[in-house]
Each structure stands twice: as structure tokens, then as C-alpha cells.
Amino acid sequence: QLQLQESGPGLVKPSETLSLTCTVSGGSVTSTNSFWGWIRQPPGKGLEWIGSLYSGGSTSYNPSLKSRVTISVDASKNQFSLKLDSVTASDTAVYFCSKRGNGYYWGQGILVTVSS
Amino acid sequence: DIQMTQSPSSVSASVGDRVTITCRASQGISNYLAWFQQKPGKAPKSLIYAASSLQSGVPSKFSGSGSGTDFTLTISSLQPEDLATYYCQQYLAFPYTFGQGTKLEIK
Numbered sequence: 001q002l003q004l005q006e007s008g009p010g011l012v013k014p015s016e017t018l019s020l021t022c023t024v025s026g027g028s029v030t031s032t033n034s035f036w037g038w039i040r041q042p043p044g045k046g047l048e049w050i051g052s053l054y055s056g057g058s059t060s061y062n063p064s065l066k067s068r069v070t071i072s073v074d075a076s077k078n079q080f081s082l083k084l085d086s087v088t089a090s091d092t093a094v095y096f097c098s099k100r101g102n103g104y105y106w107g108q109g110i111l112v113t114v115s116s
Numbered sequence: 117d118i119q120m121t122q123s124p125s126s127v128s129a130s131v132g133d134r135v136t137i138t139c140r141a142s143q144g145i146s147n148y149l150a151w152f153q154q155k156p157g158k159a160p161k162s163l164i165y166a167a168s169s170l171q172s173g174v175p176s177k178f179s180g181s182g183s184g185t186d187f188t189l190t191i192s193s194l195q196p197e198d199l200a201t202y203y204c205q206q207y208l209a210f211p212y213t214f215g216q217g218t219k220l221e222i223k
Binding site: 035037046047048049052060061062063064096100103104105106107108109 | 150152158159160161162165169171172203205207210211212213214216217
């Protein structure tokens, strides 16, 4: 059974970089035809796709965040990561990691608050 | 960007009822559509992918249909535990986009 688990700091200061990691168990980040991604949900609001990393190595990002986002993979740790630069209060949200392949899988989410 | 519009925004139904939620794409997306259920305070859970394929472990009371621009999620025999917000998402083209959500309440 594939499981995804987000980790990282729950509080980030404005203008700093938000860094989160998703640890994959019950599957491999190198499995073919898989999209590993990040989605966020501001408090009380809907879902916003941040970006995805294809198992072949290519990445795609939401244009609304593109200049600030990097998604990368560490196959040796079976993890993939999100970095969001120059955060502001509007980046406060629950961040979910996900896998889309044969089906769709989500982590439990992690609340990240941007505040000084 | 492809816009996804769900209707209704909220629905109230009784235990045992059949509920249908619709999702319309601003352009054709073939069958690149997923449905998710999000219970209060929890992560979304995948119900349906490829418009009509049931995610492993999801009860068959959930079903999806449609292709192109119009899609439906049907929940048969509504139960109290189905109280949640339901979202559709297209994954044909980047950026992937979600519908605004449909809040399902139990009468």
C-alpha cells in the first residue's frame, strides 16, 4: 500500500524559503509513468496545484508560482521535495504531496504558517 | 488554463438518497478527470480517476462518468459518513486545475 508523508517546519518567516519533503513508502519514486506532485489548500479555501515531477525527470509548475517553486527528487532516500522562495502570508496553507499514476494518492498534509 | 466548474456548490440530502455532482471543463479534457472526497480536517481521498475508474479500496457506491467537457460523480445510498466536500480535477494539461468544491450535507 503506497503511503506518502510530508515533513518540514510548520512556521516560516516572511521572505524566507519554505522547504518540505515527502517520504514515499510502499512504492518507489523511480516507478515509471508516475507524477509526483504538491498541492496546497489555504485555510477554509479550495485546492491549488503547485507542480509535478514526472518519473522521467521533467517538472511542471503552476505559472502563478513558477518563479518561486522548485520540485526535486532524491531517489536514494525515496523522497521528493518542494521549495518555495520568498514566502508571504498568502502562502500559509496545508501542503499535500501526491502521486498520480495508476490511481491517485495523497499524504496527510502539513500546515505551514508564514509569520514573523 | 482549463477552468473546472462544479455544480451545485452545496447539496443537502437524506440518508439513503442518490446524489449526483457535476463538473464541467472549459475545454475538452477527454477522460483526464479525478474526483476527491475531503472530510472536515482531513486530507483529500481519491475516489475516481480517468473519469470512471474506481480507486482501489473505494466502495462501489461511488461512480463516475463522462468524457470531453461534462462529468458526473454519483453517490448511491447516501450515508452519514459521506458528509464531505467533493472536488474534481483535470489533469490533461498543466496547470492542473480543480473545481471549487461541492459541500455535501446530510439532512
